[in-house]
Amino acid sequence: MSAHDTLRTMDYAVLQQCMHCGMCLPTCPTYDATRQERNSPRGRISLMRAIADGRLDATKAFAQEMYFCLGCLACETACPAGVDYAHLFEVARAESERSGVLAGPRRSLLRRVLLRGLFTRPRLLRAVGRLLRFYQASGLQSLFRGLRLNALLPARFRWLEGQTPTARREFSDDLIQPREAPAGGIKYRVGLLTGCVQDIVLSDVNRDTVDALLANGCEVVTPPVQSCCGSLHAHNGDLDTAAALARRQLDAFDPFALDAIITNAAGCGSHLKTYDRLLANDPVYAPRAAEWTRKLRDINEWLVEIGWRRPLATGRETPVKATYHEACHLCHGQKISRQPREILRGIPGLELVEMAEATWCCGSAGVYNITQPEMASRLQQRKMGHVFATGAALAVTANPGCHLQLAHGAKLAGRPLEVAHPVSLLARAYRAEPGAGQRQ
Amino acid sequence: MTPDFLASLATQFPSLACLREPEDLIPYSFDGTATLQQLPGAVVFPTAAAEIAGLLKLAGRSKIPVVTRGAGTGLSGGSVPLPGCLVLCLTKMNRILEVDERNLALAAESGASTADVALAAERAHLFYPPDPGSMKISTIGGNVAENSGGLRGLKYGVTRDYVMGLEVVLASGEILWTGGKCVKDVAGYSLRDLFIGSEGTLGIITKVLLKLIPKPAARRTLLATFDRMEDAAEAVSAIIAAKIIPCTLEFLDNVTIHCVEDYAHVGLPRDAAAVLLMETDGHPAAVADEAAAMADLARHHGAREVQTAASDEDAARLASARRTAFAALARVAPTTILEDATVPRSELAKMIGFIQQTGARHRLKIGTFGHMGDGNLHPTFLTNERNHEEMHRVETAMKEIFDFAVGLGGTITGEHGVGLAKKDFLRAALGELNLGVMRQVKAAFDPGNVLNPGKIF
Numbered sequence: 021m022s023a024h025d026t027l028r029t030m031d032y033a034v035l036q037q038c039m040h041c042g043m044c045l046p047t048c049p050t051y052d053a054t055r056q057e058r059n060s061p062r063g064r065i066s067l068m069r070a071i072a073d074g075r076l077d078a079t080k081a082f083a084q085e086m087y088f089c090l091g092c093l094a095c096e097t098a099c100p101a102g103v104d105y106a107h108l109f110e111v112a113r114a115e116s117e118r119s120g121v122l123a124g125p126r127r128s129l130l131r132r133v134l135l136r137g138l139f140t141r142p143r144l145l146r147a148v149g150r151l152l153r154f155y156q157a158s159g160l161q162s163l164f165r166g167l168r169l170n171a172l173l174p175a176r177f178r179w180l181e182g183q184t185p186t187a188r189r190e191f192s193d194d195l196i197q198p199r200e201a202p203a204g205g206i207k208y209r210v211g212l213l214t215g216c217v218q219d220i221v222l223s224d225v226n227r228d229t230v231d232a233l234l235a236n237g238c239e240v241v242t243p244p245v246q247s248c249c250g251s252l253h254a255h256n257g258d259l260d261t262a263a264a265l266a267r268r269q270l271d272a273f274d275p276f277a278l279d280a281i282i283t284n285a286a287g288c289g290s291h292l293k294t295y296d297r298l299l300a301n302d303p304v305y306a307p308r309a310a311e312w313t314r315k316l317r318d319i320n321e322w323l324v325e326i327g328w329r330r331p332l333a334t335g336r337e338t339p340v341k342a343t344y345h346e347a348c349h350l351c352h353g354q355k356i357s358r359q360p361r362e363i364l365r366g367i368p369g370l371e372l373v374e375m376a377e378a379t380w381c382c383g384s385a386g387v388y389n390i391t392q393p394e395m396a397s398r399l400q401q402r403k404m405g406h407v408f409a410t411g412a413a414l415a416v417t418a419n420p421g422c423h424l425q426l427a428h429g430a431k432l433a434g435r436p437l438e439v440a441h442p443v444s445l446l447a448r449a450y451r452a453e454p455g456a457g458q459r460q
Numbered sequence: 461m462t463p464d465f466l467a468s469l470a471t472q473f474p475s476l477a478c479l480r481e482p483e484d485l486i487p488y489s490f491d492g493t494a495t496l497q498q499l500p501g502a503v504v505f506p507t508a509a510a511e512i513a514g515l516l517k518l519a520g521r522s523k524i525p526v527v528t529r530g531a532g533t534g535l536s537g538g539s540v541p542l543p544g545c546l547v548l549c550l551t552k553m554n555r556i557l558e559v560d561e562r563n564l565a566l567a568a569e570s571g572a573s574t575a576d577v578a579l580a581a582e583r584a585h586l587f588y589p590p591d592p593g594s595m596k597i598s599t600i601g602g603n604v605a606e607n608s609g610g611l612r613g614l615k616y617g618v619t620r621d622y623v624m625g626l627e628v629v630l631a632s633g634e635i636l637w638t639g640g641k642c643v644k645d646v647a648g649y650s651l652r653d654l655f656i657g658s659e660g661t662l663g664i665i666t667k668v669l670l671k672l673i674p675k676p677a678a679r680r681t682l683l684a685t686f687d688r689m690e691d692a693a694e695a696v697s698a699i700i701a702a703k704i705i706p707c708t709l710e711f712l713d714n715v716t717i718h719c720v721e722d723y724a725h726v727g728l729p730r731d732a733a734a735v736l737l738m739e740t741d742g743h744p745a746a747v748a749d750e751a752a753a754m755a756d757l758a759r760h761h762g763a764r765e766v767q768t769a770a771s772d773e774d775a776a777r778l779a780s781a782r783r784t785a786f787a788a789l790a791r792v793a794p795t796t797i798l799e800d801a802t803v804p805r806s807e808l809a810k811m812i813g814f815i816q817q818t819g820a821r822h823r824l825k826i827g828t829f830g831h832m833g834d835g836n837l838h839p840t841f842l843t844n845e846r847n848h849e850e851m852h853r854v855e856t857a858m859k860e861i862f863d864f865a866v867g868l869g870g871t872i873t874g875e876h877g878v879g880l881a882k883k884d885f886l887r888a889a890l891g892e893l894n895l896g897v898m899r900q901v902k903a904a905f906d907p908g909n910v911l912n913p914g915k916i917f
């Protein structure tokens with residue numbers, strides 16, 4: 021039996037907080053696509069409440085609806101009543117899993133392998149990363165694609181195959197020492213979370229994060245071989261594994277000894293900030309989890325909070341036009357919008373051009389592009405249209421899922437586009453500073 | 461809903477989107493009104509007036525009640541279903557059909573959102589003034605059916621003042637056009653005006669022809685703080701007596717000020733009795749003069765502080781206190797009940813005082829904000845529908861407030877309509893003769909009582 025809330029046992033006031041005013045409807049991408057209330061935040065909450073009231077069982081249609089929801093949290097930003105949709109969404113997906121209405125042998129196997137197997141074992145995950153790297157480097161990938169073997173895959177996996185990110189040559193541990201101190205004095209001590217997707221496919225973003233932190237007087241502690249933060253599990257109805265993974269993180273970092281714990285992946289960040297709630301009933305870990313939540317910061321948020329140093333211009337920068345895509349779990353999940361823009365505006369040579377609908381989901385949404393490929397690709401196309409309309413050569417975003425989704429979208433459209441994390445651009449600008457070589 | 465009816469629905473309208481499963485219907489079992497809920501028999505999404513005409517004929521023959529629904533943001537239960545009813549949801553009829561710059565008119569399907577209408581007008585450098593707080597999602601058909609107001613009522617009026625013509629499907633299944641692009645038109649009864657505010661009980665509006673006006677060139681925003689609500693009301697009267705008609709005159713009471721500060725930290729003084737947001741718009745020179753005069757008058761009538769916005773950002777900052785009021789109140793308690801008792805402007809201070817005493821007497825938390833310029837108040841009850849004992853006190857307090865408003869020459873609803881929520885109060889407010897004439901009108905348009913039966917009376 022799970023120790024976590026169900027729709028029937030949870031605090032009913034969280035459900036009641038929705039006054040069904042409908043103000044969230046125009047911001048919800050799934051409602052926008054179907055114009056049917058069931059696919060809207062208000063409709064979904066009404067179904068959850070019907071279950072809590074005993075008017076409805078957790079049916080298959082209910083569970084499917086919970087998985088059609090992107091979890092983008094745009095509804096939270098729009099909601100005047102402060103509905104905690106993120107919480108409701110987690111409980112509702114867990115309820116869907118517990119009821120077993122979606123279970124089929126294939127789905128159960130896949131979930132067991134991915135959620136309980138792969139994403140709880142960092143070393144195994146890396147082994148898969150290495151395999152992926154081999155697959156891509158060995159030419160097997162081109163052979164596979166050349167022979168059109170991918171056409172034999174079921175549609176949703178075929179789409180995914182086209183999406184397979186290029187794995188980096190190094191993982192974060194190869195690039196980052198467990199403890200790195202800034203050249204000047206130490207102003208802050210921070211811990212760095214390396215993430216799992218970030219670590220495998222975008223590990224240089226982690227290196228860039230360390231460099232940006234060092235340049236701002238932060239000593240950086242990076243425990244090696246970190247495990248997954250559990251966001252994937254919490255967002256996919258497996259709260260028990262999510263809690264186990266949270267405990268592991270709390271063992272690896274001592275929040276009491278650090279000024280902040282830094283993440284550069286928006287999706288992880290918005291989950292990491294809820295460890296206090298996840299472990300509230302754990303007598304051993306609750307205090308540590310509360311301290312953790314208090315100190316957890318997204319890298320953009322932290323840099324602006326400590327008054328980041330603007331990189332010096334060399335005068336030799338090639339001017340570049342950049343546009344900023346707001347990761348849902350940064351702007352809606354953590355209400356961080358201003359900070360990344362402040363950083364971008366401070367980068368020499370960079371001109372920021374705003375795109376339309378910057379806060380509209382790009383369709384990546386965790387594993388949504390695997391589970392709901394059609395809706396995901398619709399959102400991707402819409403996003404790419406807005407990106408290209410700005411004429412920017414560079415798309416900036418602060419979440420690995422969005423990063424890959426944008427890069428893949430540009431590839432599909434056959435158009436050149438660089439995708440980067442704000443902190444990578446910042447680190448690059450620090451490296452280009454006059455005299456940077458001597459300082460390091 | 462009989463199997464026969466469903467079978468006819470399927471054969472006569474093969475391409476009509478129709479929902480029947482509980483997971484699809486539960487999300488259509490309520491509107492924006494607290495505590496009201498009822499499952500419909502089915503929900504359909506017509507896409508043309510002719511289709512609606514066919515549906516009404518079929519429903520009339522089968523004696524199936526029909527509830528029209530726009531965006532379901534109503535606050536009086538107007539689009540809450542009836543048992544076994546057919547819900548016609550018009551959100552898929554959402555096209556803007558025409559912006560006529562020569563006649564300053566705009567035509568749209570009734571399911572278009574108010575925001576889309578306002579945007580289409582703005583693109584032509586014109587202005588559609590009615591701005592209900594729900595305009596991002598509410599439909600223009602819903603606005604007409606409720607005769608909705610907004611923040612600009614005093615100077616610019618309400619939805620009715622902008623409706624030039626309507627296309628309406630009658631209960632008989634005939635399609636009626638009433639009104640037109642003529643500014644003057646006295647040929648016969650103004651049927652158009654009967655449909656405005658009819659809450660889906662007389663016909664189904666499918667097309668709306670709206671009047672637009674030129675966009676005011678300039679606007680100035682002021683925020684004044686008062687130690688006594690009476691002083692704020694006096695200041696408003698003085699401004700109007702000075703022949704200034706501001707486009708916005710909104711106030712917050714002390715409970716609301718506290719909630720706004722807790723939530724948005726706008727910097728309002730927590731000990732103030734009232735905050736007044738004032739805006740004037742029009743020709744730049746006139747606006748500057750009026751803003752100065754309004755500031756003087758407010759100070760003269762006891763304002764502790766008057767801030768005048770120096771820039772657009774500054775104006776947005778001042779206006780944010782009023783804009784966040786509802787959100788600030790809504791997050792305080794699990795159930796938020798937003799009322800709209802309205803009194804003649806001269807009686808405002810008295811009415812607000814009574815609401816505050818009533819709240820204290822019944823140990824209830826009531827925040828009041830609203831439109832001081834047009835006497836439209838929003839006493840907002842912050843409560844919990846699961847607490848039956850408290851809900852009983854809420855109902856008693858509400859009745860006392862409505863009675864008092866009517867006693868002052870006011871009304872039980874200024875803009876949300878009667879629907880189900882205010883039904884029980886209508887007789888006391890209007891008297892038997894008024895109700896009787898309304899029933900005759902209803903019977904003339906809908907003899908079979910198919911359209912939204914049981915709403916209003």
Ligand SMILES: Cc1cc2nc3c(=O)[nH]c(=O)nc-3n(C[C@H](O)[C@H](O)[C@H](O)COP(=O)(O)OP(=O)(O)OC[C@H]3O[C@@H](n4cnc5c(N)ncnc54)[C@H](O)[C@@H]3O)c2cc1C
Pocket residue numbers: 040041042043491492527528529530531532533534535537538539550570571591592593594597598599600601602603604605606607608609610611659660661663664665666875876879912
């Ligand atoms: C947050 C919030 C703020 C609000 N602010 C304001 C405000 O400032 N001013 C104000 O006046 N109201 C306000 N309202 C109330 C509400 O938004 C309005 O009454 C609005 O006009 C309803 O539009 P709707 O499309 O949601 O209609 P619905 O709620 O779906 O329907 C309302 C009524 O109109 C009927 N109806 C709808 N469409 C048609 C049609 N095409 N033909 C015939 N009948 C029809 C329905 O049967 C029902 O009786 C607010 C509501 C909310 C939730």
Ligand code: SF4
Pocket residue numbers: 047048049050051059060061064088089090091092093094095096105
């Ligand atoms: S999380 Fe996103 S998709 Fe889900 S209900 Fe909210 S806005 Fe819609």
Ligand code: SF4
Pocket residue numbers: 037038039040041042043044045061062065095098099100101102103
């Ligand atoms: S905006 Fe908030 S309160 Fe309103 S319907 Fe959506 S979730 Fe519910």
